[in-house]
Amino acid sequence: MKYAVITGASSGIGLAASVELAQKGYAVIGVGRDEARCEQAALQIRAAAPDANIRFLCADLMQQREVARVAHEITEILLQEHEGKLDALINNAGCVRSWYTTTEEGYEQQFALNHLAGFLLTWFLLSQLGRAGGRVLMTGSESHKQFRMRWHDVMFSRGYNPLAAYKQSKLSNILFARGLNDRYQKDGVRAYVVDPGLVCTEIGCKNTGGLVNWIWNMRKKHGAQPEVPAGTYGYLCETEPAPEELYYYRCKPNRYSKQVTRENADRLFALSERLCGVEYPSAIVTEKEKTI
């Protein structure tokens, strides 16, 4: 049995991807913020895949100490049940904020959750991924195109705009995947970004209010159901040999921004390492357990 970790698994695309992988026989470790929603999601997954090995861990991944805690819990589980191996990590948790808001570290919340949380969780689970030759998937968005990183102010403390901050966080996802491939493809770990297309989820309505809420309510009606992009997650986790491209829409490679260069990816890596207080190794070490 293969093991997958999926963040933001209690609703929307994360939930649909969990169902997909559970049906394919994966043991799924879901991460969600709200305990009641997690329980509800576990029931839904079991209804769709009766023999599913599914459990949920609760964490607010926007906060770095929560990422660290949940990473330790995952490490424990994998050590006990799967020889410390992780086959797939799906960094899917994301948010939209109408206003400039910060985490406990004072980081802008969309950047902190949509990019930094996945960056840090992947760092914690790197050896586990290395042991399994695992895959790292990010949930991207078509909206990353026509946007450049605001290197001078990635936290948008000047001229905050919800959509621009969202686009930047989604461009960061692709740069991060590119950076991972540049570093660890040689160690058998591959990273991908899934472009889900427009999907009818609640992302624009959670704690937003005002204009963002209204626009998203209009827009999501035209979106596909979350089950539609879920197939792409299954495809990218399962296909052997590993798919070669970086960015996939409905199981097919798709075009992505020209901003995704090695230089930008390295720059984002260096910045994110500083903001998370960690350093990615030059090669994956699979022998000993990593400590903070």
Next chain:
Amino acid sequence: MNVMITGASGGLGRALANECGRRGYNLFLTDIDARGLKSIQRGVERQFNVTVTTAACDLTSDESVDELVRSIDSLGIRFDMLLNVAGVDYEGGFLERSGRDIVRIISLNNEATLRITHALLNRRREGLPFYLLFTSSLASMYPMPLKATYAASKRFLLDLAVALREELRDKRVNVLALCPGGLATTREAMRGIAAQGFWGSATTNPLEVVSRKTIDRLEARGGIYIPGALNRVLTFFGKLLPRRWVAAAIYRRWQKAQEHWKPAELSAEKL
């Protein structure tokens, strides 16, 4: 520039800490929440090349503040700026709240602010200007049913700021009263803004803009800073009407908002 921020691990405190870090100021952060302080310290140090010192402190306790002052003196720090942000509100009507909670609003918002302000003014850097911020609120402009004690505590800070500004002008102390409307600092605050519908969003001020302009205003001249054109217009007309009428109108609005939004979820919300 050495800056002390109280309530530094709350939403506005963090935003102001970022703003000061961006400007290259060294920070001394305090809050009752020690873990939150460590987080914002890490965040500011990783983003900006500044020195950040933290000390957890319960500003409502004389002993705790004495200890804070002793540690400042042992480090020999002199300050150029004090940003009074620490404050509290307990949601719910006067009789729905416990008597202790109501008194605590005054203990923190007013007494504690006086305690730390007096201590810091005596530890300002010799011969240089000093910048003093009081975080009041748009609520200070009118009597506010359902937030009666909170609004009165913020009125206290507003009047204090205006008076001290004149009194300390010769000593080169700039005093600013910040009077923001809603600020989207926490999930609960965002939910509250959404529950008030149009007026909630319309009176909400962007946190990053408020932080930047607050420091700009404080350094330039002090006075009263009401962010947002709509909030300034509402305040202006509010002053023309009898206070009782304004209070009655506010009462109706909050009652309606509270139907959509159970303030029971909110306890000790930091503003």
